[in-house]
Amino acid sequence: MSAPILQAVNVTKRYGKFTAVNNITLDIMPGTVHSVIGPNGAGKTTLFHTLTGTTPITEGSIRVEGEEVAHLPGYKRVQKGLARSFQVTSLFPNLSVRENLRLAAQGREPLAALNPWRRAEQIHAACELGDELVARLSLQNVALRPSAELSHGQQRRLEVGMAMAGQPKVIFLDEPTSGMGIDDIADMKRLIHSLREDYTVVLIEHNMDIVMDISDRITVMQLGQILAQGKPDEIRNDERVRRAYLGSMITGGRA
Numbered sequence: 001m002s003a004p005i006l007q008a009v010n011v012t013k014r015y016g017k018f019t020a021v022n023n024i025t026l027d028i029m030p031g032t033v034h035s036v037i038g039p040n041g042a043g044k045t046t047l048f049h050t051l052t053g054t055t056p057i058t059e060g061s062i063r064v065e066g067e068e069v070a071h072l073p074g075y076k077r078v079q080k081g082l083a084r085s086f087q088v089t090s091l092f093p094n095l096s097v098r099e100n101l102r103l104a105a106q107g108r109e110p111l112a113a114l115n116p117w118r119r120a121e122q123i124h125a126a127c128e129l130g131d132e133l134v135a136r137l138s139l140q141n142v143a144l145r146p147s148a149e150l151s152h153g154q155q156r157r158l159e160v161g162m163a164m165a166g167q168p169k170v171i172f173l174d175e176p177t178s179g180m181g182i183d184d185i186a187d188m189k190r191l192i193h194s195l196r197e198d199y200t201v202v203l204i205e206h207n208m209d210i211v212m213d214i215s216d217r218i219t220v221m222q223l224g225q226i227l228a229q230g231k232p233d234e235i236r237n238d239e240r241v242r243r244a245y246l247g248s249m250i251t252g253g254r255a
């Protein structure tokens with residue numbers, strides 16, 4: 001069995017006297033979609049912030065491939081292979097889809113960009129990767145359009161592509177389908193499911209159909225703690241989880 005790519009060990013995050021994340025221990029395995037679910041205020045986003053380095057932890061340890069990163073700020077964790085998909089606001093609205101992706105791919109090696117001898121080669125590689133991603137995101141029809149002109153669903157796929165362009169090991173997605181219509185949700189679901197061929201995905205998602213269909217493993221949080229962990233079927237049939245969600249949300253009428 002392979003080793004975890006990302007580990008949280010006894011991670012606690014306090015805001016003053018309030019404990020938002022309470023002694024969480026979690027293994028994220030490579031090549032999986034690992035979802036974090038739980039009622040509002042359970043601590044999911046705070047856990048994401050602590051893993052990606054947006055927020056320092058109060059106690060505990062965070063390891064990427066066994067290496068301690070808890071003391072590193074967010075940008076240094078990006079260099080270790082952790083990438084967060086940012087919101088629509090992080091897109092360059094006047095640049096085309098293709099240019100957005102090429103720029104994100106170039107940002108992968110900022111120092112190499114300063115080396116005049118490497119520049120042409122590097123730009124060529126970034127262009128190739130950008131074009132590959134346009135196809136993978138199913139954005140060929142709008143590749144030359146400014147990103148501001150895309151639909152909401154297309155923009156959200158492009159955000160995921162911007163994270164992919166950095167060729168990270170782990171991609172964090174925080175509610176990637178929020179505000180989407182049914183067709184866009186289906187496209188995003190396919191995209192996330194396909195990501196695990198090349199990356200590891202950590203996903204916060206409120207849409208239980210998506211979570212149950214594409215997750216390899218699910219962590220359920222409640223009141224800052226882990227309530228249950230397991231495969232989708234195990235979570236769906238877990239009595240504690242049913243109670244936490246008042247029965248209906250997890251089962252989605254299927255059980």
Ligand SMILES: Nc1ncnc2c1ncn2[C@@H]1O[C@H](COP(=O)(O)OP(=O)(O)OP(=O)(O)O)[C@@H](O)[C@H]1O
Pocket residue numbers: 015018020038039040041042043044045046047
């Ligand atoms: N900067 C902060 N200062 C104080 N309390 C905070 C801060 N950030 C989050 N919290 C509190 O921590 C708790 C967990 O919040 P968090 O946003 O992590 O939950 P969540 O599970 O992501 O919820 P949702 O599904 O509604 O987004 C909440 O009670 C929230 O009010």
